[in-house]
Amino acid sequence: MDVHVDNILKDLEKDDIQAYMLTQFTNIEYISDYRPTSFAFCILKEEPVIYASKMDMEIANRNSTIDVREYESMEMMIGDLKKEGVKILAIEPELAFGTYEKFRDDFSIVSKKYIDKQRMIKSPQEIENIQKATDIAQKSFLELDILNRNDSESVVAFDLVKLMIENGASKESFDTIVTSGANSSLPHAVPEHKSLEQPILVDWGAICNGYCSDNTRTMVYTEFQHEIWDIVAEAHDKAIKVIRPGLKCCEVDKVARDIISEYGYGERFIHSTGHSLGLDIHETPGFSVRDETVVEKGMVITVEPGIYLEGEFGVRLEDTVSIEKRASVIGGLPLNID
Amino acid sequence: MDVHVDNILKDLEKDDIQAYMLTQFTNIEYISDYRPTSFAFCILKEEPVIYASKMDMEIANRNSTIDVREYESMEMMIGDLKKEGVKILAIEPELAFGTYEKFRDDFSIVSKKYIDKQRMIKSPQEIENIQKATDIAQKSFLELDILNRNDSESVVAFDLVKLMIENGASKESFDTIVTSGANSSLPHAVPEHKSLEQPILVDWGAICNGYCSDNTRTMVYTEFQHEIWDIVAEAHDKAIKVIRPGLKCCEVDKVARDIISEYGYGERFIHSTGHSLGLDIHETPGFSVRDETVVEKGMVITVEPGIYLEGEFGVRLEDTVSIEKRASVIGGLPLNID
Numbered sequence: 001m002d003v004h005v006d007n008i009l010k011d012l013e014k015d016d017i018q019a020y021m022l023t024q025f026t027n028i029e030y031i032s033d034y035r036p037t038s039f040a041f042c043i044l045k046e047e048p049v050i051y052a053s054k055m056d057m058e059i060a061n062r063n064s065t066i067d068v069r070e071y072e073s074m075e076m077m078i079g080d081l082k083k084e085g086v087k088i089l090a091i092e093p094e095l096a097f098g099t100y101e102k103f104r105d106d107f108s109i110v111s112k113k114y115i116d117k118q119r120m121i122k123s124p125q126e127i128e129n130i131q132k133a134t135d136i137a138q139k140s141f142l143e144l145d146i147l148n149r150n151d152s153e154s155v156v157a158f159d160l161v162k163l164m165i166e167n168g169a170s171k172e173s174f175d176t177i178v179t180s181g182a183n184s185s186l187p188h189a190v191p192e193h194k195s196l197e198q199p200i201l202v203d204w205g206a207i208c209n210g211y212c213s214d215n216t217r218t219m220v221y222t223e224f225q226h227e228i229w230d231i232v233a234e235a236h237d238k239a240i241k242v243i244r245p246g247l248k249c250c251e252v253d254k255v256a257r258d259i260i261s262e263y264g265y266g267e268r269f270i271h272s273t274g275h276s277l278g279l280d281i282h283e284t285p286g287f288s289v290r291d292e293t294v295v296e297k298g299m300v301i302t303v304e305p306g307i308y309l310e311g312e313f314g315v316r317l318e319d320t321v322s323i324e325k326r327a328s329v330i331g332g333l334p335l336n337i338d
Numbered sequence: 339m340d341v342h343v344d345n346i347l348k349d350l351e352k353d354d355i356q357a358y359m360l361t362q363f364t365n366i367e368y369i370s371d372y373r374p375t376s377f378a379f380c381i382l383k384e385e386p387v388i389y390a391s392k393m394d395m396e397i398a399n400r401n402s403t404i405d406v407r408e409y410e411s412m413e414m415m416i417g418d419l420k421k422e423g424v425k426i427l428a429i430e431p432e433l434a435f436g437t438y439e440k441f442r443d444d445f446s447i448v449s450k451k452y453i454d455k456q457r458m459i460k461s462p463q464e465i466e467n468i469q470k471a472t473d474i475a476q477k478s479f480l481e482l483d484i485l486n487r488n489d490s491e492s493v494v495a496f497d498l499v500k501l502m503i504e505n506g507a508s509k510e511s512f513d514t515i516v517t518s519g520a521n522s523s524l525p526h527a528v529p530e531h532k533s534l535e536q537p538i539l540v541d542w543g544a545i546c547n548g549y550c551s552d553n554t555r556t557m558v559y560t561e562f563q564h565e566i567w568d569i570v571a572e573a574h575d576k577a578i579k580v581i582r583p584g585l586k587c588c589e590v591d592k593v594a595r596d597i598i599s600e601y602g603y604g605e606r607f608i609h610s611t612g613h614s615l616g617l618d619i620h621e622t623p624g625f626s627v628r629d630e631t632v633v634e635k636g637m638v639i640t641v642e643p644g645i646y647l648e649g650e651f652g653v654r655l656e657d658t659v660s661i662e663k664r665a666s667v668i669g670g671l672p673l674n675i676d
Contacts, residue, residue, distance in 0.1 A: 098431030
């Protein structure tokens with residue numbers, strides 16, 4: 001049996017739980033290699049099974065490493081579980097309340113993060129895929145030649161996605177951000193049909209073999225923009241330098257946040273320092289004020305401090321690091337684009 | 339106060355519930371014009387308020403028609419609600435179980451579909467936006483000239499998205515499907531880096547002013563493919579013809595399904611006949627076997643029968659209809675592309 005399934009069966013046994021139900025698509029893919037395109041229920045128990053929708057049966061049978069059965073009805077599935085003696089059913093914290101309601105009368109329900117816990121630690125194969133996605137994304141960014149573009153934000157964003165696909169990505173890992181001028185103070189700005197202004201902020205990533213990459217670069221022009229850029233770069237570099245197994249995630253966040261605060265911009269660093277990524281673009285743990293998770297070997301997390309001056313501009317610099325004895329930046333794109 | 343908020347306050351009063359909490363991004367946008375880019379909690383009560391993340395404050399203040407407060411902590415938000423006398427808190431069925439857990443000790447929680455119920459009935463403005471999105475998508479499809487393309491599925495899919503953006507879409511409304519040959523038997527096939535085979539199935543849509551469009555066309559070649567196409571077209575046309583206010587959604591599904599079954603392919607029509615769309619690409623109600631919702635004026639729903647022959651090919655034909663006294667097809671693209 002697959003090592004991932006095996007680990008979860010051990011968790012279940014230890015906690016005296018008979019089954020763990022997955023409905024999140026990337027969790028099911030992580031466990032079975034089958035990514036649902038419609039709904040699906042993956043039940044991990046002594047004999048794991050995936051209930052797939054009729055329309056997914058062909059693709060599920062083709063890809064899944066776990067037995068697949070056609071989903072007929074909630075009643076049938078609940079009946080199967082009861083017949084097999086399931087009394088306590090573990091679910092993911094992301095399960096929709098409406099689905100939980102359909103199970104709560106028949107089982108004692110507990111929410112468990114078994115799968116997040118496993119997905120936090122990436123295998124060498126997973127890291128290789130993130131590396132590949134990053135290489136494609138960074139190569140495409142260089143080919144975009146953004147400093148010499150005389151186009152609208154949306155055209156430039158579109159061309160970046162096109163280059164990533166031509167370079168081997170299956171798609172972008174999230175809506176590509178190309179923003180400029182005052183809008184760069186919005187961390188999740190949407191590209192507009194207007195010409196590039198100054199500064200230019202690009203936040204982009206590719207998906208390769210299902211795995212995501214994530215980077216941000218900001219190209220600055222005025223003296224004041226350079227001043228802000230230098231502060232963000234210092235926070236970026238020093239946070240990466242401090243990362244090591246044993247430290248808490250919030251301690252990494254504090255390093256970046258303290259630097260920005262010392263320069264008087266603490267209130268303008270309006271998000272966390274970073275998030276894990278993998279099959280999803282946002283995974284746990286993250287470098288945030290409240291995350292007490294201890295950093296471990298095999299984690300892959302972004303470091304992306306930023307300063308956002310409402311009505312003026314914003315600067316964010318982001319790299320993804322993989323953690324062994326220390327953190328190594330994935331990809332070779334310099335922070336400073338010129 | 340906005341009519342949408344007003345209607346929900348009436349629902350709350352009738353059910354003796356003090357507050358309704360929204361976390362789904364498009365529900366919050368529907369109510370407030372602000373689409374969160376990070377998490378947000380919209381609390382509908384006598385004095386509605388949105389708790390937005392720090393990083394969303396600028397965009398929320400810019401767009402929201404409802405008061406915005408910065409989210410600080412779950413405790414603070416729960417404290418606010420208790421101070422205002424909230425005892426019963428309504429939530430959306432989609433709320434994550436992990437979030438529900440944070441509220442269940444302080445409030446009596448009930449799941450309500452107030453907002454889905456409102457979103458089922460589109461305003462003339464909403465229908466106009468869906469019409470615009472459809473026009474952009476269909477115009478782009480014609481410009482793609484798919485019958486004369488000698489490219490890979492992924493390049494063609496990419497070019498279709500590009501055309502939609504050039505024609506005024508903000509983006510595609512879902513991952514564009516361009517599939518061909520045997521893969522067309524997968525309802526949610528992913529475009530591959532291989533040349534177009536026969537038949538060619540394209541399922542695509544645009545987003546315009548936040549609203550989605552959705553269409554599918556299948557271009558067939560052999561006699562047998564034409565035979566299957568004719569059956570699907572008959573199901574498509576007759577289902578659209580029968581739609582009228584007062585009928586149940588499942589009765590519309592039955593019309594399409596019965597036709598396909600009469601020809602002996604009932605088991606190969608492996609999904610529902612249609613789904614509503616709007617701010618989301620999949621909304622309720624749907625033309626499905628189990629949906630007993632009564633069709634009403636103002637609904638906008640897809641009609642998309644299909645026949646999927648595993649290992650051979652698939653045919654799906656999809657239009658979106660808006661319902662007044664009868665159903666009118668949105669857009670003017672013929673079913674038969676030649």
